[in-house]
Amino acid sequence: GQNIDQPTEMTATEGAIVQINCTYQTSGFNGLFWYQQHAGEAPTFLSYNVLDGLEEKGRFSSFLSRSKGYSYLLLKELQMKDSASYLCAVRDSNYQLIWGAGTKLIIKP
């Protein structure tokens, strides 16, 4: 079966750095996405990785290792507005997105 694993919840301090991990087992791989979802709102796109390595976009970076079935999202200089759920999704061989359950990130002052 297909599976995406992420931690259920993480807590971090304002101004710090946090790494959210995602491991996946899917039938084929055509890219990995990270989305942010604030409570009661729609998911919004953060990053996309299809090749191994690090993609940096401002305070957010995403890393992919296809051989390990592993990705992480790195958030730097955390702000209170970063409190949200972070969703990992993999596009499989049928080009459908398989979603993890999301990681709820709590930022404390």
Add this chain to the structure above:
Amino acid sequence: IAGITQAPTSQILAAGRRMTLRCTQDMRHNAMYWYRQDLGLGLRLIHYSNTAGTTGKGEVPDGYSVSRANTDDFPLTLASAVPSQTSVYFCASSAGTGGTEAFFGQGTRLTVV
């Protein structure tokens, strides 16, 4: 403002009733999707459409139907609602089925009683 719009934003529905959730996008995206999101679970694909005139079944299609008569609209119908269909429903669209990001509507919170 270009985007994807869902209606209604919330609804309480009696079991056994028929209900259509509406979704419209003005980005001329080819692909559209319907997901449900339940606490503790990831987004689960109900139905999808890669282009106008075609639809396909996702992971949890039972009890739901869709149509794609044109590029912009992708309604989701519950023929006879059951309490297990209580969920938050998200419509999404993307320019293609490859590496392009999906844009989501604001969601419809449906409660079946």
